[in-house]
Amino acid sequence: VKMIIAVVHDHDAADLLEALTTEGFQATKMASTGGFLREGNTTFMIGSDEEHIDKVIEIIRENCKSRKKTVAPMSPVANSLEGYYSFPMEVEIGGATIFIINVEKFIKV
Amino acid sequence: VKMIIAVVHDHDAADLLEALTTEGFQATKMASTGGFLREGNTTFMIGSDEEHIDKVIEIIRENCKSRKKTVAPMSPVANSLEGYYSFPMEVEIGGATIFIINVEKFIKV
Amino acid sequence: VKMIIAVVHDHDAADLLEALTTEGFQATKMASTGGFLREGNTTFMIGSDEEHIDKVIEIIRENCKSRKKTVAPMSPVANSLEGYYSFPMEVEIGGATIFIINVEKFIKV
Numbered sequence: 001v002k003m004i005i006a007v008v009h010d011h012d013a014a015d016l017l018e019a020l021t022t023e024g025f026q027a028t029k030m031a032s033t034g035g036f037l038r039e040g041n042t043t044f045m046i047g048s049d050e051e052h053i054d055k056v057i058e059i060i061r062e063n064c065k066s067r068k069k070t071v072a073p074m075s076p077v078a079n080s081l082e083g084y085y086s087f088p089m090e091v092e093i094g095g096a097t098i099f100i101i102n103v104e105k106f107i108k109v
Numbered sequence: 110v111k112m113i114i115a116v117v118h119d120h121d122a123a124d125l126l127e128a129l130t131t132e133g134f135q136a137t138k139m140a141s142t143g144g145f146l147r148e149g150n151t152t153f154m155i156g157s158d159e160e161h162i163d164k165v166i167e168i169i170r171e172n173c174k175s176r177k178k179t180v181a182p183m184s185p186v187a188n189s190l191e192g193y194y195s196f197p198m199e200v201e202i203g204g205a206t207i208f209i210i211n212v213e214k215f216i217k218v
Numbered sequence: 219v220k221m222i223i224a225v226v227h228d229h230d231a232a233d234l235l236e237a238l239t240t241e242g243f244q245a246t247k248m249a250s251t252g253g254f255l256r257e258g259n260t261t262f263m264i265g266s267d268e269e270h271i272d273k274v275i276e277i278i279r280e281n282c283k284s285r286k287k288t289v290a291p292m293s294p295v296a297n298s299l300e301g302y303y304s305f306p307m308e309v310e311i312g313g314a315t316i317f318i319i320n321v322e323k324f325i326k327v
């Protein structure tokens with residue numbers, strides 16, 4: 001079993017959840033915050049057999065779109081990163097950031 | 110050291126936390142959401158030495174009970190999964206879903 | 219790639235986030251709760267190349283301070299742990315609890 005941890009945009013979370021469920025995959029999701037934009041996003045935790053990993057990644061690709069966002073000068077992010085970056089700054093947020101981690105033991109009680 | 114990630118029902122979270130603490134185990138918990146029922150549940154993160162893993166699993170077993178839930182037709186879950194499942198549908202929620210993951214390094218600063 | 223999971227005190231979360239970002243590290247953070255004190259804390263998830271791990275740990279050390287807290291008798295924690303510990307009790311909360319986990323695959327879609 002592997003644990004797939006995927007950080008996705010909030011607007012894609014509902015579609016991704018429905019797509020995973022209807023394909024018979026189980027998932028748990030948690031509210032999270034992006035380090036750079038300080039905006040809410042969603043972290044999925046999906047435990048899956050090794051032979052279904054590619055299918056799960058495909059479902060994530062189909063349901064999670066990349067987006068562009070402009071960070072305005074004087075915004076809270078711009079103020080806290082003043083001097084390191086110049087604003088306004090166009091930022092491309094990817095569809096999903098995915099970590100695949102080995103699970104040594106998977107137990108249901 | 111291993112990381113035990115356990116997804117448990119909200120109603121068992123307080124009992125589990127107390128049982129872990131009084132047995133001297135340290136834990137961190139996070140609010141989470143189940144992929145199928147879209148209801149809140151609780152994800153525990155417990156870092157423990159390898160030789161205590163069985164004890165932690167036993168404490169989880171003793172404090173986390175399985176439950177039945179009926180998903181009514183016309184509920185939000187039923188509406189979003191219409192066509193894939195037929196409702197009403199009786200669902201058995203297990204006591205806990207447990208992932209054991211290897212920790213390469215454990216550091217306290 | 220490794221996944222660094224760090225549980226830190228809420229008061230250090232903003233400084234840590236800014237320090238990681240200005241050093242070019244990406245991170246995701248989640249609200250969490252400590253098992254013993256039942257107080258809110260913050261769990262960071264930082265995916266990083268192996269050769270930058272030491273730098274990330276150093277940034278955490280510099281930005282996360284340990285603190286002392288007295289748990290009063292009659293407080294909710296003291297009531298639930300009555301009989302196991304004696305209160306008032308002085309507790310030292312470390313700067314950060316860090317787990318380093320191997321990532322088998324890291325994918326951006």
Ligand SMILES: Nc1ncnc2c1ncn2[C@@H]1O[C@@H]2COP(=O)(O)O[C@H]3[C@@H](O)[C@H](n4cnc5c(N)ncnc54)O[C@@H]3COP(=O)(O)O[C@H]2[C@H]1O
Nearest residue numbers: 007034035036037038092093094097244245246263264265
């Ligand atoms: N120092 C910097 N300078 C300029 N641009 C920067 C930057 N740091 C991040 N960005 C850009 O901002 C987008 C949003 O990042 P944020 O940290 O809010 O939200 C992130 C974060 O929550 C998570 N994430 C990405 N890589 C991660 C990693 N290595 N570890 C942990 N979380 C990660 O995924 C979300 C989306 O990341 P993604 O890379 O697609 O998209 C990123 C990236 O394109």
Ligand SMILES: Nc1ncnc2c1ncn2[C@@H]1O[C@@H]2COP(=O)(O)O[C@H]3[C@@H](O)[C@H](n4cnc5c(N)ncnc54)O[C@@H]3COP(=O)(O)O[C@H]2[C@H]1O
Nearest residue numbers: 026027028045046047116143144145146147201202203206
């Ligand atoms: N492989 C995995 N990866 C990540 N998280 C996992 C997981 N397996 C379980 N979980 C987490 O544990 C909760 C309880 O799962 P359990 O399998 O006991 O109990 C499940 C199961 O008996 C049933 N169920 C889930 N998916 C189903 C489906 N496609 N068809 C019919 N019943 C389903 O509904 C109950 C509640 O599921 P829900 O998703 O709301 O909540 C799940 C989910 O948050």
Ligand SMILES: Nc1ncnc2c1ncn2[C@@H]1O[C@@H]2COP(=O)(O)O[C@H]3[C@@H](O)[C@H](n4cnc5c(N)ncnc54)O[C@@H]3COP(=O)(O)O[C@H]2[C@H]1O
Nearest residue numbers: 135136137154155156225252253254255256310311312315
């Ligand atoms: N092995 C592990 N697995 C998962 N999460 C872990 C962990 N070790 C630490 N943590 C997380 O880090 C926070 C700070 O832990 P620390 O050990 O520095 O600081 C701890 C420790 O000094 C003390 N403490 C914890 N359990 C204790 C006990 N049974 N008896 C006496 N003191 C305890 O209370 C402080 C706050 O603990 P709290 O649980 O509220 O909050 C913990 C918990 O959220």
